[in-house]
Amino acid sequence: MVLPTNLKHVATAAELTELINSESNVMVCCGRMGPMCIPVYGIMEELQDEYTHVAFRDMMFDSPEASAIRNLPECRSFMGLPFTVYFKDGKVAAASSSIQNRQQITTILDRSFGNA
Amino acid sequence: MEAKHYDSIIIGAGPAGLTAGIYLSRAKAKVLILDSGVAGGQMILTHEVANYPGFESISGYELSNNMRKQAKNFGCDIMSGISIETIDFESDKKSLSLSGGKRFTSDTIILATGGRSRNLGVAGEDNFKGRGISYCATCDGDFFTGRKIAVVGGGNSAMEEAVSLTKYATKVTLIHQFDHFQAFQHAQDEVKANPKIEVKLSSKITSFNGDEKLESVTVENLLTHENYEIALDGVFIFIGYEANTDFLQGRCIALNDGQEIITDANMQTNIPGVFAAGDAIAKRYRQITLAVAEGTIAALNAMEYINKHKSTVSQPVY
Ligand SMILES: Cc1cc2nc3c(=O)[nH]c(=O)nc-3n(C[C@H](O)[C@H](O)[C@H](O)COP(=O)(O)OP(=O)(O)OC[C@H]3O[C@@H](n4cnc5c(N)ncnc54)[C@H](O)[C@@H]3O)c2cc1C
Numbered sequence: 001m002v003l004p005t006n007l008k009h010v011a012t013a014a015e016l017t018e019l020i021n022s023e024s025n026v027m028v029c030c031g032r033m034g035p036m037c038i039p040v041y042g043i044m045e046e047l048q049d050e051y052t053h054v055a056f057r058d059m060m061f062d063s064p065e066a067s068a069i070r071n072l073p074e075c076r077s078f079m080g081l082p083f084t085v086y087f088k089d090g091k092v093a094a095a096s097s098s099i100q101n102r103q104q105i106t107t108i109l110d111r112s113f114g115n116a
Numbered sequence: 117m118e119a120k121h122y123d124s125i126i127i128g129a130g131p132a133g134l135t136a137g138i139y140l141s142r143a144k145a146k147v148l149i150l151d152s153g154v155a156g157g158q159m160i161l162t163h164e165v166a167n168y169p170g171f172e173s174i175s176g177y178e179l180s181n182n183m184r185k186q187a188k189n190f191g192c193d194i195m196s197g198i199s200i201e202t203i204d205f206e207s208d209k210k211s212l213s214l215s216g217g218k219r220f221t222s223d224t225i226i227l228a229t230g231g232r233s234r235n236l237g238v239a240g241e242d243n244f245k246g247r248g249i250s251y252c253a254t255c256d257g258d259f260f261t262g263r264k265i266a267v268v269g270g271g272n273s274a275m276e277e278a279v280s281l282t283k284y285a286t287k288v289t290l291i292h293q294f295d296h297f298q299a300f301q302h303a304q305d306e307v308k309a310n311p312k313i314e315v316k317l318s319s320k321i322t323s324f325n326g327d328e329k330l331e332s333v334t335v336e337n338l339l340t341h342e343n344y345e346i347a348l349d350g351v352f353i354f355i356g357y358e359a360n361t362d363f364l365q366g367r368c369i370a371l372n373d374g375q376e377i378i379t380d381a382n383m384q385t386n387i388p389g390v391f392a393a394g395d396a397i398a399k400r401y402r403q404i405t406l407a408v409a410e411g412t413i414a415a416l417n418a419m420e421y422i423n424k425h426k427s428t429v430s431q432p433v434y
Pocket of ligand 1: 161230360
């Protein structure tokens with residue numbers, strides 16, 4: 001089960017593990033096709049050309065496999081879609097809940113992974 | 117840094133701005149579309165659009181992608197995620213600069229900045245977004261299953277969402293600053309008939325409180341000025357929409373009391389060569405079809421303005 005976006009998708013927990021172990025900088029936006037999530041996918045799509053050192057992916061929130069994101073301790077207090085998690089060398093570097101604008105996202109990207 | 121010149125600069129890449137871009141660039145005008153967010157505007161947020169003629173049902177995401185592609189294929193330059201720093205629209209040659217220093221000039225400007233849902237502007241609101249505060253019941257309602265929440269607002273959206281959220285929450289407190297609701301009577305009747313909803317009129321939230329997530333709100337009774345706390349897990353805010361015209365306030369463009377751009381039937385503002393279209397203008401109905409229609413009118417009139425000022429651009433293609 002994957003989202004109908006223009007991003008690359010993560011479909012399973014195993015795929016997520018493989019991704020964060022093979023790529024140093026990974027941003028995963030776990031959501032639905034709703035008004036809080038879609039702008040984040042759009043911003044990620046546009047940032048791909050600029051942040052070539054980051055792997056941008058989305059994941060379907062309602063898939064049972066997304067428990068790999070939903071159950072992260074960093075997402076414990078989250079009550080708004082999407083759950084966006086930034087992984088540096090396989091570990092969670094930052095996480096955010098609900099819609100974020102471009103500046104909020106680039107601030108986290110720069111802080112977690114270094115400037116584009 | 118030298119300014120790059122365009123026949124038209126469109127501010128806002130929602131359906132109004134993208135349509136204007138399609139018409140102008142198809143007529144071989146040089147067009148720049150600037151957007152502070154992502155192309156598609158509010159349309160991209162819409163799960164399903166079922167009232168755009170020609171498509172029985174299409175996701176707002178797909179419709180936005182199609183319009184953006186169409187504008188790009190006709191030759192529009194599109195820059196998203198920008199922030200406009202200075203504007204000068206009064207001169208014959210319009211100019212603006214972006215944060216970061218890029219400068220552009222143009223013969224015409226089309227303002228298509230649309231609208232957004234209003235924030236409460238209360239202490240703690242930003243901190244608890246996604247940790248108890250939400251602006252979308254269908255997105256986040258299920259996180260509040262078996263919990264206590266509040267809904268802020270007194271219009272149709274607030275009342276309809278308060279009722280729909282009772283599917284999840286054990287109790288919904290509806291907080292509204294006035295002593296009466298603005299919603300349709302049938303929506304008010306549904307609220308009154310719902311035993312899970314408690315109504316607090318003439319009241320406003322003065323702060324959101326909590327540690328890692330929202331735990332309570334402080335509410336002021338606007339009649340007695342008494343302050344008290346309500347323990348809850350979530351607050352949904354539905355207090356209407358406002359035009360994205362902050363960057364125009366106190367400038368030359370005429371706005372009405374609601375800060376919406378005033379235009380004539382040709383989508384011309386009070387400044388020659390500056391046009392406006394879509395949800396940012398003063399009007400009654402806000403729909404994609406209207407934004408598209410007004411974007412068309414603005415583009416055709418902008419084209420006529422350009423042609424009067426310069427003879428090198430071909431006539432519009434209808
Ligand atoms: C949840 C939801 C569902 C909807 N469903 C429907 C529906 O089913 N059918 C329908 O017809 N209509 C629907 N609408 C209404 C419709 O989306 C709007 O009427 C339409 O998008 C307005 O188009 P616009 O181009 O005027 O503005 P917008 O779509 O608001 O686009 C404006 C653009 O301008 C940008 N912008 C704002 N300020 C600036 C600035 N200072 N500088 C640069 N760029 C800026 C924004 O980022 C945005 O991309 C819905 C709206 C919402 C919120």
